[in-house]
Amino acid sequence: MVDEKRLRDEVKKTISRDDVKYVVGYEKGTYGFQATPCFAYKPEDADKFIFSPLCVHNLAVFPMLEEKPPLRKGEEPDTRKIGVVVKGCDSRAIVQIIQEKGLDREKVVIIGIPCTGVIDPKKIKDKFPGHIKNVEVKDEDDKFIITVDGKTQKIPKEELMPDKCKTCEYPTPVLYDILIGKEIKSTKKEGYDEVASFEKKSLKDRWDYWEKQFEKCIRCYACRNACPLCYCKECMVDQLNPQWVRRSVNLSENTAWNLLRAFHLAGRCIGCGQCERACPMDIPLMKLNKKIEKEIKEMFEYIPGINAEEKPLLAMFKPDDPEEFIL
Amino acid sequence: MKDKFEPNIIGFLCNWCSYAGADLAGTSRIQYPPNLKVIRVMCSGRVNPIFVINALQQGADGVLIGGCHPGDCHYERGNYLARRRMAILKKLLEYTGIDPNRVRMTWVSAAEGNKFAEVVKEVTEDIRKLGPMQHFKRENKW
Amino acid sequence: MDKMILSKSDFPKVITEIIKKNNVYAPVKNNDTIIFDQIKKPSEMNLDFCNSKVPPKKLLFHQTETLFKFTPGTKAKIESVDINENNVIFGIRPCDAKSLAILDHAFQGDFEDPYFLKRRKNTILIGLSCNKPELNCFCTSFDDSPASSKYVDILFTDIGDKYYVEIKNDKGKQLTKNISNLLKPATENDTKKRKEVEQKAINMISRHQKTEGIAYKLDKIFENPYWKKVAFKCVGCGTCTYLCPTCHCFDIQDETTLTKGARVRVWDTCMNPEYTLQASGYNPRPARTNRVRNRVYHKYNYYPKNYDVIACVGCGRCIDLCPVNIDIIDVVTRAGEVKP
Numbered sequence: 001m002v003d004e005k006r007l008r009d010e011v012k013k014t015i016s017r018d019d020v021k022y023v024v025g026y027e028k029g030t031y032g033f034q035a036t037p038c039f040a041y042k043p044e045d046a047d048k049f050i051f052s053p054l055c056v057h058n059l060a061v062f063p064m065l066e067e068k069p070p071l072r073k074g075e076e077p078d079t080r081k082i083g084v085v086v087k088g089c090d091s092r093a094i095v096q097i098i099q100e101k102g103l104d105r106e107k108v109v110i111i112g113i114p115c116t117g118v119i120d121p122k123k124i125k126d127k128f129p130g131h132i133k134n135v136e137v138k139d140e141d142d143k144f145i146i147t148v149d150g151k152t153q154k155i156p157k158e159e160l161m162p163d164k165c166k167t168c169e170y171p172t173p174v175l176y177d178i179l180i181g182k183e184i185k186s187t188k189k190e191g192y193d194e195v196a197s198f199e200k201k202s203l204k205d206r207w208d209y210w211e212k213q214f215e216k217c218i219r220c221y222a223c224r225n226a227c228p229l230c231y232c233k234e235c236m237v238d239q240l241n242p243q244w245v246r247r248s249v250n251l252s253e254n255t256a257w258n259l260l261r262a263f264h265l266a267g268r269c270i271g272c273g274q275c276e277r278a279c280p281m282d283i284p285l286m287k288l289n290k291k292i293e294k295e296i297k298e299m300f301e302y303i304p305g306i307n308a309e310e311k312p313l314l315a316m317f318k319p320d321d322p323e324e325f326i327l
Numbered sequence: 328m329k330d331k332f333e334p335n336i337i338g339f340l341c342n343w344c345s346y347a348g349a350d351l352a353g354t355s356r357i358q359y360p361p362n363l364k365v366i367r368v369m370c371s372g373r374v375n376p377i378f379v380i381n382a383l384q385q386g387a388d389g390v391l392i393g394g395c396h397p398g399d400c401h402y403e404r405g406n407y408l409a410r411r412r413m414a415i416l417k418k419l420l421e422y423t424g425i426d427p428n429r430v431r432m433t434w435v436s437a438a439e440g441n442k443f444a445e446v447v448k449e450v451t452e453d454i455r456k457l458g459p460m461q462h463f464k465r466e467n468k469w
Numbered sequence: 470m471d472k473m474i475l476s477k478s479d480f481p482k483v484i485t486e487i488i489k490k491n492n493v494y495a496p497v498k499n500n501d502t503i504i505f506d507q508i509k510k511p512s513e514m515n516l517d518f519c520n521s522k523v524p525p526k527k528l529l530f531h532q533t534e535t536l537f538k539f540t541p542g543t544k545a546k547i548e549s550v551d552i553n554e555n556n557v558i559f560g561i562r563p564c565d566a567k568s569l570a571i572l573d574h575a576f577q578g579d580f581e582d583p584y585f586l587k588r589r590k591n592t593i594l595i596g597l598s599c600n601k602p603e604l605n606c607f608c609t610s611f612d613d614s615p616a617s618s619k620y621v622d623i624l625f626t627d628i629g630d631k632y633y634v635e636i637k638n639d640k641g642k643q644l645t646k647n648i649s650n651l652l653k654p655a656t657e658n659d660t661k662k663r664k665e666v667e668q669k670a671i672n673m674i675s676r677h678q679k680t681e682g683i684a685y686k687l688d689k690i691f692e693n694p695y696w697k698k699v700a701f702k703c704v705g706c707g708t709c710t711y712l713c714p715t716c717h718c719f720d721i722q723d724e725t726t727l728t729k730g731a732r733v734r735v736w737d738t739c740m741n742p743e744y745t746l747q748a749s750g751y752n753p754r755p756a757r758t759n760r761v762r763n764r765v766y767h768k769y770n771y772y773p774k775n776y777d778v779i780a781c782v783g784c785g786r787c788i789d790l791c792p793v794n795i796d797i798i799d800v801v802t803r804a805g806e807v808k809p
Binding site for chain 2: 210211245292
């Protein structure tokens with residue numbers, strides 16, 4: 001269990017600093033099993049902060065959403081820092097962005113929380129359907145203790161955790177300024193079992209599966225906008241001159257969009273699952289990203305989001321990179 | 328007698344090596360299949376996977392990327408970066424059910440006219456065996 | 470209005486009859502998601518749902534609509550697209566049916582949109598009342614009911630082992646002409662049961678949004694810092710706009726090959742910064758605060774001022790699917806309480 005009081009105290013201390021603009025963390029949602037991002041601009045705002053297994057979002061997307069509106073005459077730009085509350089996986093996103101020089105290390109104050117697993121909102125909604133009013137979730141060893149409208153249940157974590165938590169190798173934030181709690185060593189290993197079992201299918205079966213999935217896509221770009229690592233000023237699909245991906249919605253363009261997005265996250269996706277959670281049509285986007293993660297680990301021995309000093313995957317090369325496919 | 332399927336292959340050839348090699352094949356009057364349609368780029372490192380996927384969408388049955396030999400890139404490292412990119416792209420296409428042999432890469436230097444012709448022959452025959460690319464072709468039916 | 474009873478065992482016969490001369494769209498389960506799709510047999514339908522993921526506006530306001538086709542060159546010609554369909558949408562919920570009436574205002578204003586209106590004229594709506602509204606449904610906040618027949622041509626209400634069928638107008642009567650032998654007049658008991666089902670559904674709706682005088686209240690707080698607080702969580706994903714039954718922003722693109730092309734209208738979202746980006750580079754809505762505020766005002770201020778109806782029907786899709794839990798019920802109720 002995470003010490004919420006300590007979290008609030010640290011946030012209060014951080015926001016009281018002169019050089020911090022705001023701190024973003026989690027607060028209680030408006031219904032059911034929701035937690036929602038919360039912004040603290042003053043020390044009093046820190047009292048709303050919580051951390052429970054319902055806090056599944058990746059807050060690393062917010063430092064990248066900073067807008068720079070045009071300044072009035074004589075006005076100086078606001079260069080204060082932003083504080084972010086991160087779990088293990090989220091911190092890798094920030095490290096990856098620092099590695100790519102998308103963000104300065106000095107621009108963020110990272111408040112890390114060692115995480116023992118969160119709850120997938122879709123799985124718990126299926127388990128507790130209907131009109132629920134009061135919800136409280138705690139975690140204890142390998143079970144979640146869920147109290148819904150007075151009734152308490154203990155459910156094994158394996159049943160409610162998203163897939164990313166089941167193979168989490170970095171429960172403690174990789175980079176942090178403040179750590180709430182003690183470091184946790186990982187007991188799990190990512191074996192890429194799902195990728196391996198999908199690869200047993202024939203080429204035709206694979207395409208049949210993905211064709212059905214890509215046909216569902218409505219090109220809302222929620223996957224792109226919710227992803228902390230999709231922060232291009234002009235996305236390739238918004239480019240009109242030349243237009244690479246048309247705006248009409250059909251299998252051809254949807255396939256192009258999904259494949260290109262997966263490729264552009266090669267070596268950058270840290271597997272937080274935000275895209276899959278944001279997708280309204282339940283397309284299994286993490287399958288594509290996990291496959292690329294597996295390949296780059298095997299081919300280039302590169303793991304995204306671990307070392308902020310490393311060079312990004314596709315910006316460097318090794319003379320002995322695999323080239324058996326080259327004629 | 329059924330008409331033989333003639334594949335449409337788009338070739339992105341780097342200006343300094345592969346394109347010159349192709350040029351040499353031409354001036355040496357070496358015969359090779361006419362199925363390759365060449366687009367000259369300054370370096371194989373210029374090839375963005377967006378080009379490859381767009382080519383497949385517009386009806387290409389295969390894509391060939393030609394670059395300089397490792398160590399010989401006119402811009403020092405473009406071919407190395409392209410090598411990494413294409414390796415990942417092929418694995419991704421294979422995972423989605425699109426035959427990775429549709430996207431090929433080759434090192435052809437400016438002196439290797441013969442090799443270029445051989446490469447085009449091999450790639451054309453391979454893609455002829457794979458058949459037309461149907462999976463996510465643009466229908467343009469509106 | 471005719472009030473009839475149809476037994477559930479006769480129900481597939483009615484659908485089969487309607488399929489003979491119409492394109493019938495009904496809720497279909499596709500990979501665990503319920504969407505409205507065309508059916509050829511009544512067995513393809515799946516009525517075990519609260520509401521579909523994508524609202525049925527998609528059937529009338531297509532996501533990709535060809536406006537006209539053209540061939541360039543010296544012998545250029547333009548070919549307009551003909552829309553000649555007889556559609557029946559079965560299983561549309563009363564909130565989504567109201568949304569189509571709200572969309573009518575947008576497509577019928579200064580310029581009549583031929584594509585949407587032609588389809589609207591040729592589509593018959595058979596509504597299905599909600600027996601079990603979900604957590605985020607709030608149609609009652611707009612003086613509507615989960616069993617309202619106001620915006621449909623025929624309304625089916627599930628009252629146990631039979632359907633209570635209300636045929637509202639001539640369109641509905643014409644459609645059910647051939648199976649009128651399967652419909653029996655409703656007894657007083659049936660009508661009582663229907664009222665009970667409706668009341669039970671209304672009582673199940675637990676969340677309410679305060680909308681009295683909201684247009685007037687919003688007028689006064691346009692520049693209020695409240696909107697910055699609301700919008701700061703927004704990541705601009707656009708899910709709310711794509712799944713909202715009353716959202717109707719679109720973009721027009723030309724798609725061409727070397728020899729032919731077409732002008733196509735596609736859905737767009739005001740949550741994208743590019744939506745209002747002008748050619749000069751100026752963007753009147755540069756920040757998320759502007760865009761989120763604009764969305765709320767469009768639904769709760771501009772629409773009521775122009776057309777006298779709040780452009781929200783209370784379906785709750787945006788609340789269910791917002792990845793950062795921006796809750797429109799909460800946002801608008803609190804906006805009404807902000808001191809200007």
